Amino acid sequence: MTLSNGRTYLAIPGPSVMPDRVLNAMHNAAPNIYEGDLVDMVAGLREDLKTVARAKQNLAIYIGNGHATWEAANTNVFSRGDKAIVLATGRFGHGWAEHAAALGVEALITDFGLNSPIDLNRAEAALKAAPDAKAVLVTHVDTATSVRNDVAAIRKLMDDLGHPGLLMVDCIASLGCDEFHTEAWGVDVMITASQKGLMTPPGLGLVYFSDKARDVGAKADLRTPYWDWRTRGSAKFFYENWFGTAPTHHLFGLREAVTMLLEEGMENVWNRHTALASAVWAAAEAWGTDGAFRLNIANPEHRAHAVTAARLSGADGTRLRQWTEHEAGVTLGIGLGMAEPGDPKGDAFFRLAHMGHVNAPMTLGMLAVVDTGLKALGIPHGSGALDAAARTLADFSAGAKLASTSNAA
Numbered sequence: 001m002t003l004s005n006g007r008t009y010l011a012i013p014g015p016s017v018m019p020d021r022v023l024n025a026m027h028n029a030a031p032n033i034y035e036g037d038l039v040d041m042v043a044g045l046r047e048d049l050k051t052v053a054r055a056k057q058n059l060a061i062y063i064g065n066g067h068a069t070w071e072a073a074n075t076n077v078f079s080r081g082d083k084a085i086v087l088a089t090g091r092f093g094h095g096w097a098e099h100a101a102a103l104g105v106e107a108l109i110t111d112f113g114l115n116s117p118i119d120l121n122r123a124e125a126a127l128k129a130a131p132d133a134k135a136v137l138v139t140h141v142d143t144a145t146s147v148r149n150d151v152a153a154i155r156k157l158m159d160d161l162g163h164p165g166l167l168m169v170d171c172i173a174s175l176g177c178d179e180f181h182t183e184a185w186g187v188d189v190m191i192t193a194s195q196k197g198l199m200t201p202p203g204l205g206l207v208y209f210s211d212k213a214r215d216v217g218a219k220a221d222l223r224t225p226y227w228d229w230r231t232r233g234s235a236k237f238f239y240e241n242w243f244g245t246a247p248t249h250h251l252f253g254l255r256e257a258v259t260m261l262l263e264e265g266m267e268n269v270w271n272r273h274t275a276l277a278s279a280v281w282a283a284a285e286a287w288g289t290d291g292a293f294r295l296n297i298a299n300p301e302h303r304a305h306a307v308t309a310a311r312l313s314g315a316d317g318t319r320l321r322q323w324t325e326h327e328a329g330v331t332l333g334i335g336l337g338m339a340e341p342g343d344p345k346g347d348a349f350f351r352l353a354h355m356g357h358v359n360a361p362m363t364l365g366m367l368a369v370v371d372t373g374l375k376a377l378g379i380p381h382g383s384g385a386l387d388a389a390a391r392t393l394a395d396f397s398a399g400a401k402l403a404s405t406s407n408a409a
């Protein structure tokens with residue numbers, strides 16, 4: 001017997017669940033890529049993508065995944081030998097730094113470990129030690145650790161110190177999930193990709209950049225024609241904006257996804273993610289009252305709202321994941337970059353996604369399946385997780401929780 005037949009649920013932090021509306025929007029004949037409907041549609045899409053990101057300045061769209069946007073941002077800003085301050089809080093922060101270093105950028109990494117957000121005192125020391133750094137690289141939400149960093153506080157720190165560098169932020173796991181204000185938070189370069197909060201297949205990379213970033217990067221000698229952000233979106237001939245054929249069906253899908261986000265309203269999107277994340281944390285707290293279950297980030301104020309990294313002991317993280325996928329139709333995320341002495345593959349860890357097109361039954365169902373898996377595998381855990389999750393969502397639904405969340409912020 002298996003409990004997994006029926007509609008399965010991919011609860012990994014990207015690619016995320018694609019709405020039927022997005023899939024249906026992609027079910028289209030090939031369009032004219034030189035003029036007409038597609039060209040008109042993309043002009044409006046670009047503006048709406050700025051609304052989603054609370055951005056006002058420039059946007060370059062590439063055919064590529066998140067890693068492509070790292071390279072796009074790096075090559076448009078840096079020259080060989082430039083310094084970049086990297087404030088790393090997990091695997092993805094280090095990944096961006098490695099990509100920069102491979103291009104010949106001097107990546108000055110401050111590592112905040114795998115359980116903590118950026119510490120402002122150590123960030124201050126890093127900024128003071130490299131006043132000539134061209135940019136500061138920050139990951140808003142590091143998807144491996146599920147830590148969420150305070151980007152506005154980094155901007156303020158840079159301003160207080162008079163640091164002239166660009167603030168560059170990876171929002172691949174957070175845009176469309178966690179509150180983010182590109183313009184108001186003084187972010188010069190913001191990168192994201194289509195397959196997480198934007199609910200579209202992997203394959204589109206977005207790079208938002210300020211006029212200041214464009215000017216600072218004007219002489220970047222790492223720039224190559226294909227990645228040049230000045231051309232993207234600015235050429236009169238649509239075909240040139242893409243350096244060839246546009247990613248037609250990804251654009252149809254993204255158009256529909258952005259329409260869905262704006263119909264819901266970004267504040268409501270953020271609040272929905274806050275509520276569902278809080279339900280996950282409430283369940284985790286109950287599980288953790290007995291046995292080894294722990295969330296990777298202890299302080300709720302520093303947790304992402306789209307993904308939650310958790311640990312058990314031994315190889316129980318992997319055992320649990322395999323059980324939920326094969327026995328119950330819910331695929332959880334692997335532990336990423338969480339190897340430890342005694343656990344070289346990070347098998348104690350796993351990740352619960354609550355990212356993008358998710359609602360109460362999906363998240364409560366995922367939690368119920370995890371609870372069932374813990375029982376089926378005999379993994380010790382505290383009781384009352386589902387009750388706690390339901391209570392949390394009931395409080396959010398009554399408005400009790402959001403009021404207190406926004407007061408705290």
Ligand SMILES: *Cc1c(COP(=O)(O)O)cnc(C)c1O
Pocket residue numbers: 014065066067068092139141142143170171172173193202
């Ligand atoms: C997913 C992710 C990436 C990598 O994106 P890909 O599309 O897999 O290349 C980079 N940074 C963060 C924070 C991510 O969540």
